[in-house]
Amino acid sequence: MDTTGSVSLLLWDREAMFLIGKSAKELKEGFLENTGGVDMYLYPEELNNVLQRKLMFKVIVKSENIQLQKEIYSVVKLTDEEQLIKKYSLDTPTNDLTDPDFNNNQVFDGEKECEVNTSTTTLHIYSYEKHCS
Numbered sequence: 001m002d003t004t005g006s007v008s009l010l011l012w013d014r015e016a017m018f019l020i021g022k023s024a025k026e027l028k029e030g031f032l033e034n035t036g037g038v039d040m041y042l043y044p045e046e047l048n049n050v051l052q053r054k055l056m057f058k059v060i061v062k063s064e065n066i067q068l069q070k071e072i073y074s075v076v077k078l079t080d081e082e083q084l085i086k087k088y089s090l091d092t093p094t095n096d097l098t099d100p101d102f103n104n105n106q107v108f109d110g111e112k113e114c115e116v117n118t119s120t121t122t123l124h125i126y127s128y129e130k131h132c133s
Contacts, residue, residue: 008072009057015075019053020046056085 013023020027031044059073079085 009059010072010074011078012075015078018078019050019055021049022046053080054082054085055080056088
């Protein structure tokens with residue numbers, strides 16, 4: 001997370017399908033069909049499906065994220081299960097995080113082991129059209 005409180009996450013097709021119900025290929029093809037790919041300030045309407053959703057992400061923190069301050073993190077898992085999110089929210093007064101699907105552990109990224117942390121966030125997607133006038 002940077003000083004603005006934002007984080008850039010890279011979601012692969014499986015995770016994106018969970019969020020919007022379409023593959024990246026289907027999303028791109030539908031967008032090009034509907035817009036002709038002309039207006040660079042528009043985005044696929046399907047992305048609105050993630051607005052104001054509360055989600056929890058498990059991300060890989062690679063050595064390049066720390067050493068080179070690369071601010072894009074790959075998502076390993078995500079969930080919108082309310083009970084699981086409550087369990088790991090900062091409001092939870094326990095450090096006993098034992099769920100095997102969303103626990104803090106070590107992941108090998110090809111260079112060295114890096115700590116993997118979980119966090120919760122609410123997604124906000126803004127259209128360039130709304131902010132570029």
